[in-house]
Amino acid sequence: MKKRIAKQLRQRKRKIRNRLDKRTMPEHLGPMLNPGNIHYEFSNRNRGVLYGGMGAMQLLVKRLELDETINRYLRLFKLHHPYYESDHVLNIAYNILCNGQCLEDIERLRNDEAYLDAVGADRIPDPTTAGDFCRRFAVEHVEILQEVINEIRLKVWSQQAPDFFAEAVIDADGTIAETTGECKEGMDMSYKGVWGYHPLVVSLSNTGEPLYLCNRSGNCTSSEKAADYLNKAAALSRRAGFRKIRFRGDTDFSQTQYLDGWDDEGITFVFGMNAMPNLIETAENLSEAVWEGLIRPPKYVMKTDPRTKPVNVKEQIVKERGYKNIRLQSEQVAEFEYRPVKCRKSYRVVALIKVRKFTRGEAVLFDDIRYFFYITNDRTATRSEVIADANNRCNQENLIEQLKNGVRAMRMPVDDLVSNWAYMVMASLAWNLKAWYALFLPAKGRWHKKHKAEKTKVLRMEFKKFRNFFILLPCQIVKTGRKLVYRLLGWNEYLDVFFRAATTFRCPLRC
Numbered sequence: 001m002k003k004r005i006a007k008q009l010r011q012r013k014r015k016i017r018n019r020l021d022k023r024t025m026p027e028h029l030g031p032m033l034n035p036g037n038i039h040y041e042f043s044n045r046n047r048g049v050l051y052g053g054m055g056a057m058q059l060l061v062k063r064l065e066l067d068e069t070i071n072r073y074l075r076l077f078k079l080h081h082p083y084y085e086s087d088h089v090l091n092i093a094y095n096i097l098c099n100g101q102c103l104e105d106i107e108r109l110r111n112d113e114a115y116l117d118a119v120g121a122d123r124i125p126d127p128t129t130a131g132d133f134c135r136r137f138a139v140e141h142v143e144i145l146q147e148v149i150n151e152i153r154l155k156v157w158s159q160q161a162p163d164f165f166a167e168a169v170i171d172a173d174g175t176i177a178e179t180t181g182e183c184k185e186g187m188d189m190s191y192k193g194v195w196g197y198h199p200l201v202v203s204l205s206n207t208g209e210p211l212y213l214c215n216r217s218g219n220c221t222s223s224e225k226a227a228d229y230l231n232k233a234a235a236l237s238r239r240a241g242f243r244k245i246r247f248r249g250d251t252d253f254s255q256t257q258y259l260d261g262w263d264d265e266g267i268t269f270v271f272g273m274n275a276m277p278n279l280i281e282t283a284e285n286l287s288e289a290v291w292e293g294l295i296r297p298p299k300y301v302m303k304t305d306p307r308t309k310p311v312n313v314k315e316q317i318v319k320e321r322g323y324k325n326i327r328l329q330s331e332q333v334a335e336f337e338y339r340p341v342k343c344r345k346s347y348r349v350v351a352l353i354k355v356r357k358f359t360r361g362e363a364v365l366f367d368d369i370r371y372f373f374y375i376t377n378d379r380t381a382t383r384s385e386v387i388a389d390a391n392n393r394c395n396q397e398n399l400i401e402q403l404k405n406g407v408r409a410m411r412m413p414v415d416d417l418v419s420n421w422a423y424m425v426m427a428s429l430a431w432n433l434k435a436w437y438a439l440f441l442p443a444k445g446r447w448h449k450k451h452k453a454e455k456t457k458v459l460r461m462e463f464k465k466f467r468n469f470f471i472l473l474p475c476q477i478v479k480t481g482r483k484l485v486y487r488l489l490g491w492n493e494y495l496d497v498f499f500r501a502a503t504t505f506r507c508p509l510r511c
Contacts, residue, residue: 012491049114052475055486059505088133096430103127134414137422156436157240167244168237169205171396174222177410186417188218202229215421222252248393256340273373283351294331322361329355333383350374350386406463469494
């Protein structure tokens with residue numbers, strides 16, 4: 001970052017801090033919201049845009065050669081008149097970064113002259129053309145696009161510190177993408193009674209990146225095609241240089257016919273197992289000495305003095321009105337060896353018993369016992385660690401939530417299964433760009449601890465917050481003969497991180 005810019009950032013920060021200081025009294029009396037005499041004018045020369053962070057995104061895309069790689073491998077056009085494949089793919093991703101929620105929002109951007117100058121385009125595809133582009137995809141084209149994105153992902157990972165490659169934790173899960181359309185090919189009724197599709201998400205837990213997405217019919221099982229994509233994710237992790245690989249999934253993903261193969265390849269796995277009668281019988285026949293209480297680690301470490309807990313209003317209402325209430329009484333764990341029918345090896349199964357108390361008002365109705373089972377080939381982890389690892393997989397639910405409602409990649413706006421799959425992959429590129437943005441932040445030198453904490457914070461940000469602080473930056477666009485200048489007009493607390501990122505994106509990749 002230039003010294004002049006660093007000085008300006010400090011001045012802006014000091015100015016806003018003084019303005020927000022509670023000890024400073026306002027200059028005028030009366031309500032704070034007192035705008036005064038307002039007039040509107042139109043500027044003929046100066047042009048501004050809300051999306052000042054798109055310049056840094058453009059630098060990141062060019063540094064990774066994402067557009068060139070897409071055009072090299074994804075061939076959907078015989079003639080480029082005038083758009084290339086990368087123009088369409090990036091147009092959909094940029095629309096989402098710029099607060100777009102659907103294809104129709106592209107029209108807002110293509111009529112914004114300042115935005116077109118900011119991204120260096122004479123014009124961009126309109127919503128109808130973007131929809132037609134999605135319909136050009138066949139299954140093999142979607143797979144090619146995913147592999148192209150993963151090739152770029154390998155470049156990003158290659159810039160990380162050696163400890164980044166200790167272990168790749170790969171999660172798999174399915175989710176229901178509801179659609180109200182009636183003529184969308186491939187849609188069906190899910191097990192929840194909802195019409196739509198059933199996308200599969202295979203992601204890297206370390207960074208929250210979706211490695212593979214697969215759109216499927218609404219009535220398929222969660223684990224359909226999961227093994228194939230888990231194997232692809234493992235191959236990608238090996239190419240990146242990860243020293244260990246771990247698979248995680250819920251009960252639908254304990255596909256026992258694949259466990260021996262993964263164990264032979266040195267892949268560690270932790271999957272939930274359905275509480276089948278034979279497993280429950282085995283757990284009940286274990287001696288009491290084998291069972292031990294489950295000790296869960298605290299959710300967070302308290303850094304200040306403990307505060308008095310507020311009154312549980314919900315609990316009071318449940319008791320007063322005599323609603324049925326369920327409270328967890330105790331948790332106990334044990335383990336035993338088990339060989340699934342489709343396996344030639346036996347594996348470690350960790351059993352968890354939860355004792356729950358059912359009450360109505362002050363009266364105790366009955367106690368309920370529920371069994372949970374986890375199958376793993378990890379012989380070194382303790383029982384509590386196996387259960388904690390399996391529960392940590394639930395963080396993927398946050399990623400799916402972001403893809404659904406933050407990025408809105410699962411809106412299914414087109415007319416068939418494959419075209420909606422293509423849109424889902426292109427829209428999720430916006431989330432990948434956000435993750436790569438964070439991973440490229442340098443964390444070396446004198447301030448490495450502070451910079452590493454900032455890097456982690458940006459990586460874990462929700463998409464909305466990232467967009468607000470790193471993309472929605474009001475700026476003036478100035479075109480000169482040799483450069484395109486983004487002149488930022490406001491300040492926020494992450495601008496020092498933003499300028500550090502923009503400076504990094506200009507540097508060549510480390511070999």
